Amino acid sequence: MHKRKANTNWYVITGGPSTGKTTVINMLEKRGYKTTIEHARHYIDTMRTEGQTVEEIRNNKRKFQLGVLDMQIEQEAAIQPKDLVFLDRAIPDAMAYYQFLMLDYDEKLLSAVINTSYRKIFILDRLPFTKDYARTEDEEDQKKIHQLIIDVYTSLGFPIVTVPVLPPTERVEYILNNIS
Incomplete structure (x- = not known):
């Protein structure tokens, strides 16, 4: 595993x-930070x-993953490397989802x-699982995906900070105290 040098402030x-x-x-x-x-x-x-249902959208797994990946690539390409930005997931997350869905990387x-x-990857510790309209996973899936995300970022050599389960305000403080 190699350590990556961050060329961004993301x-x-x-x-x-x-x-x-x-x-x-x-x-x-x-709080005024740039986010995605x-x-x-x-x-x-x-x-x-x-007009598509969540089930129809999710059933074509490869099309879904590629649609999400395209949006992620486009978004990251539009951010200035020097800007301090917090990304809600990033391109490598797709690798974890491809593995979870047993799709070959394209x-x-x-x-x-x-x-x-x-610059850093903040991995939030798992909270009790809650279902919503966009989620098709259950708690077992949650655990598996969570571990795959940790494995992917670790294998890519990014610096990882694990954010413990705390009240939301304290989680934000924890993250802000760990940005360099």
Whole structure:
């Protein structure tokens, strides 16, 4: 495993489903930090307005993953490397989801991952699992995806900070105390 040198001022907020990412990102945004949106949910919302159900969207797993990946690549390409930004998930998260869905990595994903650069990866510890309209996973899936995300970022050599389960405000403080 090699240590990556960060060429950006970007911090990734990630973890399995139902770890509190959106809450943390929203609180960082309210404090005036630049943040990004989570693309899986955005993709689902976009397709739903075109009349598809969450089940229909999720059933074509490769199309879904590529749709989300395209949005993520486009978003990261639009951010200035010098800007301090908190990303709600990042391109390497797709590798964990491909593994979880037993899809082979495609060329687009591999070439996107090679070009990624993040200052730190904040992995939020798991909260009690909650179901919502966009989630098709259960608690076992949550655990598996969470571990795959940890494994992917570890194997890519990014510096990882584990964020413990704390009240949301304290989680945000924990993250802000760990940015360099």
